[in-house]
Amino acid sequence: MATPHWYPQNPRYAAAVPSARGGPELAGFGRRLAARSIDYVLAVIAAAAFFVVVVVLLLLLTGESDASDAQAGVWALMLFFGWGVLLFFYDWLYLVAWGRTLGKAMVGIRVVNAADGGRLSQGQALGRAALFGLPQSLPVLGHLFSLGESMASLGEARRALHDRTCGTVVVRD
Numbered sequence: 001m002a003t004p005h006w007y008p009q010n011p012r013y014a015a016a017v018p019s020a021r022g023g024p025e026l027a028g029f030g031r032r033l034a035a036r037s038i039d040y041v042l043a044v045i046a047a048a049a050f051f052v053v054v055v056v057l058l059l060l061l062t063g064e065s066d067a068s069d070a071q072a073g074v075w076a077l078m079l080f081f082g083w084g085v086l087l088f089f090y091d092w093l094y095l096v097a098w099g100r101t102l103g104k105a106m107v108g109i110r111v112v113n114a115a116d117g118g119r120l121s122q123g124q125a126l127g128r129a130a131l132f133g134l135p136q137s138l139p140v141l142g143h144l145f146s147l148g149e150s151m152a153s154l155g156e157a158r159r160a161l162h163d164r165t166c167g168t169v170v171v172r173d
Contacts, residue, residue: 023117024171026158027109032150032170038103043083043090051075084137092129095120104170114159114169124166131162 058071094101099119100110111128113120120128132150135142149161153170163169 024112024173027170027172028158029154031107031109031172032153032160035101035103035107035109036150038106039087039090039101042102043086046090047082047086080139081137084134084142086133087136088129088133090129091133092125095129096122096125108173109170110173111163111168111170114163114167117171120168124168127166128162128168131165132160 091101095111098105099112104110111120112118113124132146135145138145151160153160153163159169
């Protein structure tokens with residue numbers, strides 16, 4: 001895979017003069033963290049709205065106001081293990097459609113193909129979303145893994161493990 005003309009040959013040089021090679025500036029950890037925080041808030045809002053809609057539909061369809069133990073168990077499992085799946089679908093669908101999530105759009109960053117600076121392929125978006133989101137289905141350990149692999153974007157190359165594995169880079173608009 002050839003390195004695109006705009007991708008920094010020397011990460012130290014790229015950090016000092018980000019657009020010296022004629023391409024977009026790599027996004028820093030602060031912007032990425034702000035975008036991810038916004039995305040988490042939006043995901044929580046979406047999950048809460050989904051919960052309310054389902055509860056209202058169950059009340060209307062069954063006519064019962066009390067939840068069974070089985071229903072409570074399903075909601076508990078979804079609460080503890082469904083977060084990673086929600087993040088996976090959120091990231092994957094936004095990245096494949098627009099190359100950015102809503103949080104990334106709000107802070108002015110996007111995810112591009114590291115090879116040519118173009119749009120992500122379906123596989124890149126799927127892999128990136130899976131590597132970041134799905135581990136978070138495991139409470140505590142999954143979150144620690146995602147935090148740790150994302151901390152790689154603090155380095156000079158500014159690429160987290162999910163970026164390096166899937167051939168993507170996060171750039172400023």
